[in-house]
Amino acid sequence: MDKKIRLRELINAPESFMVPGAYDAMSALLIEELGFQAIYATGAGISNAQLGWADVGLTSMKEAVDIVARITDVTSIPVIADIDTGFGNAINVIRTVREFERAGIAGLQIEDQVSPKKCGHFNNKSVISKEEMVNKIHAIVDARQDENLVIIARTDALAVNGVEDAIDRAKAYKAAGADVLFVEAPTSLEQMKAITDSLEGIPQLLNLVEGAKTPIISLKEAEKLGYQIVLCANTALRASIQGVKQALSILKTDESQENLNDAICSWEDRQKLFKLNQINEWEEKYLSIEPKEEVKNV
Incomplete structure (x- = not known):
C-alpha cells in the first residue's frame, strides 16, 4: 500500500496510535522491527545525533532531507518528516516540500516559530x-x-501568547489545508482537554517529552482526551545515549569486553537488523560467475 494512504488510514482510524522518533536509519529500523505503525523523523534528534548540537535550528534543509531519505529507503512504514519552520519563508517552503516528498515521506510537520527555531519545550x-x-x-x-501527503501544522503560540491564541491559530491552520493539528507543549491535563475540546473533530497530535513541559500520559489516556497521534520524538535517542554511556563505562572501568554481553546487542541481532542475509542473497544472485565451458580445438 502507498505509505501516504496508509498514514491517512491511521489518522482516520477510530483508535489512536503512537509514533516514536528516529534520528537515523538504524533507529528507524528498530522502530519498524518492534511493530510501530509509523516513524517520525525528528529534527531535534537529527540535530543532536548528526551535528552534536541542541535543537536550535542549526540543521540545514539538505542535512535533514539526506537523513530522511536514508530512513525511508530502509523502512516500509510511513515516515513523517519534521521540517521545522520549512527552512525559510513560504518560497523556501515550496522547495523544502518538493525535496522531502522526493525523499519518500508520507507526511510532514511544520511549525510557526520564528527562524531559527528552538525545541518546542525550550524557553524564550x-x-x-x-x-x-x-x-x-x-x-x-x-x-x-x-x-495524499499529510500536513501536520504545529503552533508554539501557547507558551508565547497563551492557549486561546494557540487554539485560534490551530483553527486557521486547519482552514488553510492542514490535516492534523499540533498545539505544542500544553502544561496540564486541563490545558490538553481545553485544546482537544476546542478542536473537536479534527485529528490532533500530542508530543510527550520525558521530563519536559507536558505531563506524561498513556496512549489510552491521550485517546480519551481526544488525541489521535501520540508522538514520542526522542525516546529512542535518549535511550541510545544512556545505553552507549553504560557500555562505554563498563569498557573503561574493566578495560575488557568480557562483561559487555548484557549491555550490547548480540552479533546475530546486529546482522539481522542490518539485513546481512539480504546482502548474502544478492551476492549469490549477482556476483557468482558460472565457469565457462572449455572450448575444444577441432
Whole structure:
C-alpha cells in the first residue's frame, strides 16, 4: 500500500496510535522491527545525533532531507518528516516540500516559530504571525506532488501568547489545508482537554517529552482526551545515549569486553537488523560467475 494512504488510514482510524522518533536509519529500523505503525523523523534528534548540537535550528534543509531519505529507503512504514519552520519563508517552503516528498515521506510537520527555531519545550521561543504561517501552509498544499501527503501544522503560540491564541491559530491552520493539528507543549491535563475540546473533530497530535513541559500520559489516556497521534520524538535517542554511556563505562572501568554481553546487542541481532542475509542473497544472485565451458580445438 502507498505509505501516504496508509498514514491517512491511521489518522482516520477510530483508535489512536503512537509514533516514536528516529534520528537515523538504524533507529528507524528498530522502530519498524518492534511493530510501530509509523516513524517520525525528528529534527531535534537529527540535530543532536548528526551535528552534536541542541535543537536550535542549526540543521540545514539538505542535512535533514539526506537523513530522511536514508530512513525511508530502509523502512516500509510511513515516515513523517519534521521540517521545522520549512527552512525559510513560504518560497523556501515550496522547495523544502518538493525535496522531502522526493525523499519518500508520507507526511510532514511544520511549525510557526520564528527562524531559527528552538525545541518546542525550550524557553524564550518566538512565533511568526498567524497570517504568515497560513501562507506557508497554502504553499505546502500547492507545492506537494501528491494530495495524499499529510500536513501536520504545529503552533508554539501557547507558551508565547497563551492557549486561546494557540487554539485560534490551530483553527486557521486547519482552514488553510492542514490535516492534523499540533498545539505544542500544553502544561496540564486541563490545558490538553481545553485544546482537544476546542478542536473537536479534527485529528490532533500530542508530543510527550520525558521530563519536559507536558505531563506524561498513556496512549489510552491521550485517546480519551481526544488525541489521535501520540508522538514520542526522542525516546529512542535518549535511550541510545544512556545505553552507549553504560557500555562505554563498563569498557573503561574493566578495560575488557568480557562483561559487555548484557549491555550490547548480540552479533546475530546486529546482522539481522542490518539485513546481512539480504546482502548474502544478492551476492549469490549477482556476483557468482558460472565457469565457462572449455572450448575444444577441432
